[in-house]
C-alpha cells in the first residue's frame with residue numbers, strides 16, 4: 185500500500201506507545217504534525233522553545249511509562265533542542281528525536297535548515313538514522329526507539345526528509361513493533377564473589393543512582409539484610425526513600441551531610457548500583473571508596489571508570505540485586521546489630537543537622553530548612569519535585585526528603601540550567617493526577633521562564649518556587665572566598681509577579697518565614713485548580729550547604745602547592761585591599 189512518510193511516522197509513533205511529541209512546526213515537519221492532529225493516541229504539544237520541549241520530553245521519560253519524543257525542525261530546532269538532548273544523553277534518559285530534513289529530490293543547495301543534522305547530533309545521541317525512502321521510515325523509528333531504550337538509555341535521532349513526508353511511496357511490509365532488548369546478565373560466579381564480599385564485610389555501605397530507580401524494593405531489602413547505610417547520587421535522590429532508617433544522605437564522601445559522612449566513615453565494602461561515580465555525587469571525586477567495591481551497572485564502560493571495582497556486575501539493577509539477595513540469605517546477628525546502630529546514629533545526625541539549620545537566622549528572609557519542612561508536609565508522598573541547577577538544587581538534596589521513586593528530577597551530568605520550568609510541565613503532562621512542583625533559581629528562571637505559557641495554555645496546575653536571591657549563587661559562593669568579587673554573578677532585578685502576569689500564571693510571595701505555610705498552601709491550591717503559579721521565595725542563602733563547602737574544600741586540596749599558595753595569596757591580598 186502506498187503511504188506518505190508522514191503517515192508512516194504516525195504509524196510508528198502510535199505503535200511505540202508514544203503519548204506526546206514536543207516541538208514547533210515548520211515547513212519541514214508540518215505533514216507529520218497534521219497526521220498527529222488526527223491521531224487518537226499521540227498528542228503533539230506546542231512549546232515556546234525547542235530547548236524547553238526537550239526538557240519536557242526528558243521529564244516524560246523520567247516519570248516512566250512512555251518515551252519522551254521531540255518533533256522539531258532541522259538545524260534551528262535541533263540546535264535549540266540540543267541542551268535538553270545533551271542532558272538526556274549524559275543523564276541516561278531515553279528520548280526519541282524526530283525532525284524533518286531538507287528535500288533530497290530537487291538537487292537544490294542552500295535550502296532552509298540545510299546542515300548535516302547527524303553531525304550536529306552525533307556527540308549527544310546514542311545513534312542517528314536517516315529515513316531516505318518510504319521503506320526506511322518505520323524501521324528507522326523503531327531502531328532509534330530500541331537504541332534509546334536499551335542498555336543505558338539515551339536519545340536517538342531520526343531525520344525524515346520533506347519529500348519522503350509529502351509524497352506517497354511503497355513502504356513494503358511494515359516490521360513488527362520491536363521487542364525490548366534483553367539486558368545483559370552477570371555471570372553466576374561473579375554474583376557469588378560479590379555476595380561473598382558483601383557477606384564478609386564488617387561495615388558495608390550502599391551507593392545508588394538513577395540506574396537503581398526501578399529496584400527500590402530490592403535495594404531496601406539489601407540494605408536491611410546487610411545493615412548497610414545508603415547514600416544516593418543527586419540524579420538518583422529518589423532511588424532510596426529518605427524516611428527509611430538506613431537512608432543516610434545525598435552524596436558520598438566529605439560533601440555529604442554529617443549523617444552520610446559518619447555512616448560511611450569506616451565503610452569496608454561498597455555496593456554501588458546504577459551510578460557512574462560522576463563529579464557531583466562524589467563531591468568532585470572527594471569520595472573515599474573502599475577496595476572492596478561491587479559495582480552494578482547496565483553499561484560495562486561505567487564499571488570501575490573512576491574507582492576500581494573488585495567485582496563488576498553488568499546487568500539490570502533489579503534482577504542483579506535479587507540474585508545477590510538470594511545468595512546472601514537471611515540476616516545475621518552482626519548485620520542486625522549494624523542495622524540498629526546505623527539507624528540510631530543516622531537518625532541522631534539527621535536531627536542535629538536539621539536543628540543546626542533551623543537555628544540559623546535568615547535575617548528576615550526565608551530559612552531554606554523551614555521552607556522544605558513545610559513543603560514536605562504539604563506535598564503528598566508521590567508529589568514530584570523538579571529542580572534546576574544551582575544552590576537551590578543542593579539545598580533541596582540536603583533538606584527535602586524524597587519518599588517515593590521517580591519523585592525527584594534534576595539536570596545532572598550535563599548540568600543544564602533552564603531545566604526546571606519546562607521539565608515541570610513535562611512531568612505534569614505525564615502524571616496529571618500527581619502534584620508537581622519546581623524549585624528553580626532566579627538565574628535559571630531567566631533562561632526558560634517564558635515556557636510557562638505552555639502550562640497556562642494547557643491548564644496545567646504546577647507551582648514553581650523561585651529561589652529569589654538575586655545571584656547566580658552556586659557560582660558566586662565559589663567566587664566569594666578565593667576571588668572576593670562576584671564577576672557576572674549578580675543578577676539585575678526580575679519582576680516575578682510581572683512574569684506571572686505576562687504568561688497568564690498566578691503569583692504568590694513568600695517574603696519571610698512567617699509567610700511560608702500560607703504561601704505554599706496558596707500555591708498548591710492554585711495548582712490544584714489547574715493554574716500554574718510562580719512563587720517568589722525570598723530565600724536566605726547565607727548558610728552554605730555541606731555539598732558546597734565540602735566540594736570547594738576537595739577542589740582546593742587537589743591543587744598543587746604553588747597553585748594553593750597563589751590562590752591563598754590572591755584571596756588575602758583582595759581581602760586586605762577590599
Ligand SMILES: Cc1ncc(C[n+]2csc(CCOP(=O)(O)OP(=O)(O)O)c2C)c(N)n1
Pocket residue numbers: 572573574575576577599600601602624625626627628629651653655656657658659
Ligand atoms: C546553561 C548553563 N549555564 C551556566 C551554568 C553554570 N552554573 C551552574 S549553577 C549556576 C547558578 C545558577 O543560578 P540560579 O539559577 O539563580 O540558582 P542559585 O544558585 O542562585 O540557587 C550557574 C551559572 C550551567 N550549569 N548551565
Ligand SMILES: [Mg+2]
Pocket residue numbers: 574625626627651652653654655656657
Ligand atoms: Mg539565584
